Amino acid sequence: MRTSQKRQVCVLLPNKQHLDCTVRVKHRGHEVLNSVLKQLGVSELQVLGLAVLRDNEYLFLDLEQKLSNYFGKTWNRGSLTVPFILFLRVKYYVESGQLILSSKVQDLYYAELRQKLLHSQSRHQEALFFQLAASALQAEVGDLEPRPEGNDDDEEEGGEKGQERKHRLYFLPEDYFPSWLIKRRGRDFLLQHCPVLHVELRGVTRSQAILQFIKEAGILQDGPVTFYRMREKKKELRSSILLGVALKGIHIYQEVEGKQSPLHDFTWTNIDRLTFQGSRFEISAVGSLCLPKLVYYTPSSLHSKHVLRHLSDSHRLHIHSRGAVSYIQQLEDIQASHFYKEAYICDTTRLAQRLQNNSLSSSMSECSVAVETTTWSKEEAYEGDKVAGRLNGNNMFRDIAALREFELCVDEPEEVFVDNPAEVAWLAELSVDGQVLLPSSYWTAVALEMKQVLRRRADEGVSVD
Numbered sequence: 001m002r003t004s005q006k007r008q009v010c011v012l013l014p015n016k017q018h019l020d021c022t023v024r025v026k027h028r029g030h031e032v033l034n035s036v037l038k039q040l041g042v043s044e045l046q047v048l049g050l051a052v053l054r055d056n057e058y059l060f061l062d063l064e065q066k067l068s069n070y071f072g073k074t075w076n077r078g079s080l081t082v083p084f085i086l087f088l089r090v091k092y093y094v095e096s097g098q099l100i101l102s103s104k105v106q107d108l109y110y111a112e113l114r115q116k117l118l119h120s121q122s123r124h125q126e127a128l129f130f131q132l133a134a135s136a137l138q139a140e141v142g143d144l145e146p147r148p149e150g151n152d153d154d155e156e157e158g159g160e161k162g163q164e165r166k167h168r169l170y171f172l173p174e175d176y177f178p179s180w181l182i183k184r185r186g187r188d189f190l191l192q193h194c195p196v197l198h199v200e201l202r203g204v205t206r207s208q209a210i211l212q213f214i215k216e217a218g219i220l221q222d223g224p225v226t227f228y229r230m231r232e233k234k235k236e237l238r239s240s241i242l243l244g245v246a247l248k249g250i251h252i253y254q255e256v257e258g259k260q261s262p263l264h265d266f267t268w269t270n271i272d273r274l275t276f277q278g279s280r281f282e283i284s285a286v287g288s289l290c291l292p293k294l295v296y297y298t299p300s301s302l303h304s305k306h307v308l309r310h311l312s313d314s315h316r317l318h319i320h321s322r323g324a325v326s327y328i329q330q331l332e333d334i335q336a337s338h339f340y341k342e343a344y345i346c347d348t349t350r351l352a353q354r355l356q357n358n359s360l361s362s363s364m365s366e367c368s369v370a371v372e373t374t375t376w377s378k379e380e381a382y383e384g385d386k387v388a389g390r391l392n393g394n395n396m397f398r399d400i401a402a403l404r405e406f407e408l409c410v411d412e413p414e415e416v417f418v419d420n421p422a423e424v425a426w427l428a429e430l431s432v433d434g435q436v437l438l439p440s441s442y443w444t445a446v447a448l449e450m451k452q453v454l455r456r457r458a459d460e461g462v463s464v465d
Helices: 029-040 068-075 103-118 123-140 162-168 179-185 187-199 206-217 301-336 341-357 360-366 378-388 440-460
Strands: 006-012 018-024 048-054 057-060 084-090 225-230 241-246 249-256 259-267 271-277 280-285 294-297 375-377
Touching: 006 029, 018 029, 029 048, 048 103, 057 084, 057 225, 057 301, 084 103, 103 123, 103 206, 123 179, 123 187, 123 206, 179 187, 225 301, 241 301, 271 301, 280 301
Parallel strands: 006 084
Antiparallel strands: 006 018, 048 057, 048 084, 225 241, 241 249, 249 259, 271 280, 271 375, 280 294
């Protein structure tokens, strides 16, 4: 392979690490995925997907498309040493971490949820943040020794009892709580009360603590959700609508003075049809809800296509995983009732077999199949599932109105492709006009992480073989 036909792709992981991949100019997303799988030492990513950053949003790659479709003209003339940047992100959220069979993938899933926790705006779920912090501390710190009783007479050190101060100053609140909660309660309050919950988890293994964290994080309102920004009117300059792709459906919020106000909450069974034409995105609810057709506008038709694919894939995974979720719940119920504990422990192997028999892993992989039409129909999705059981290479989301097929490479002059990171200015300006799905501090951190990776590579003088 000639060096002029090579490109360097840097994949940033949820745990702040990164992987370097060398691919050909004409390669597609699958080649990057294969390189990531090889370097991680796993056979599949299950719930994770490769994403590109555009307009302060993560758009998951269609792995069948050429990488040049996402990186634009600079891909063809790109540098041999400065990499193009992709992100490994959670694409599908799950009800139980036991659905993720690979411990490495499970750790990456946990790492992303940990970061989302720090930026959560679910102010009405304050108690849940303490539970999540305790689970995270148990996973990352391990057992906390109970504080010795009868230390009330200990001498004070620096205005606080020495033993108590030593006991609770083992973590930074900023690493486990969102900033608004630290401001509301104060650092001293968190340092005092969080260890009380942490010590109650004594004896819980790291893997058990991670599973508990994943389950608890699923309760967080804005935790297991991928948000996309939309406008109410086509010519609006600000995008005030947030469409969230969640585990069991769609959440729609309106951003008012920086706060998220809920508008609609659709389960998958409440949705009749999802359609887009260009940047126009339509949501049709089932007739029993008596809701008018909801019409929003995305930044571009490319965004619309990717959002629709993400929604349809998430719904498909929800259907395929129901049996496995039910089985896991039965096992957890047995454990909770303290009956047949030995049977529960022995059933862990059978659980893996059940997951494989339900084709959960393969259905996650099949979710990367490109959606060929501009419409998603719930009725056809269920019908396809009944007839085929699995995709078998067929498209479950056919448009009964015979709408046009997707153009795999959307050519819109007004769109700005994700260019060579060494040449684009948006690295320093990821927060635009205050319109962010996450706080500006989040995007500042993302920009800083990208710059640090590029700087390290430049200092190391990475060469192409």
